[in-house]
Amino acid sequence: MRRNSTGAGGRLHDGxxxxxxxxxxxxxxxxGSLGAVDVDEFVDAIRKEFADRYCSIPVGIVGKCYLGxxxxxxxLALDGAILEHYHRGQVLPGGLERARALAVSPAYLAVEVYPDRMVCARxxxxxxxxxSDS
Incomplete structure (x- = not known):
């Protein structure tokens, strides 16, 4: 595994x-139908993916919503484990908007957003x- 670093100085999980x-x-x-405990379990599984590899955790994850x-x-903002669903055209917070077009693509399951890059998971x-271009 290559040792890439994120803009925050941590290592990027590139596997x-x-x-x-x-x-x-x-x-x-x-x-929408899960309790807080269930959401916490899912968030813990997502965090574990990065912690097990001593890698930086993304500032957020953006995915296509299938609620209709x-x-x-x-x-999903992993710092506070906040899950939000957004309407078409509603601006995403915290620099996550740049991932929207990729997230709605059928090519990707979700887009992890870091300060200096995005990682699209299939x-x-x-x-x-x-x-990032910046």
């Missing part, structure tokens, strides 16, 4: 994403790293 991580991401759209209209994407666990 394939685990099945547990992908299951947790897929479960996020069911959060008017929702388009959902975000359903099979493979990833695409996109460096």
């Amino acid at each position: 394939n994403r685990s099945e547990n991580y992908r299951k947790a991401l897929r479960a996020l759209d069911g959060s 209209e008017p929702f388009e994407v959902h975000t 359903a099979d666990g493979s990833i695409v790293i996109m460096e």
Whole structure:
């Protein structure tokens, strides 16, 4: 595994994403019917993906929302484990907006947002790293 670093000085997890991580991401759209404990379990599984590899945790994750209209994407802010669903055209906070177009693409399961890059996770666990222009 290469030792890439994020803008925050941590190491980037540049390997394939685990099945547990992908299951947790897929479960996020069911959060409207999940209790707080269930959401916490999913967030813990996502955090574990990075902690087990001593890697930086993304500032947030953006994924396509399957709850139906008017929702388009959902975000997960891992610092506070806040899950939000956003309408089409509603601006995402904290620099997450730049991931929206990638997140709604059928090519990706979710987009991890870091200060200096985005990592697009595919359903099979493979990833695409996109460096920031800034």
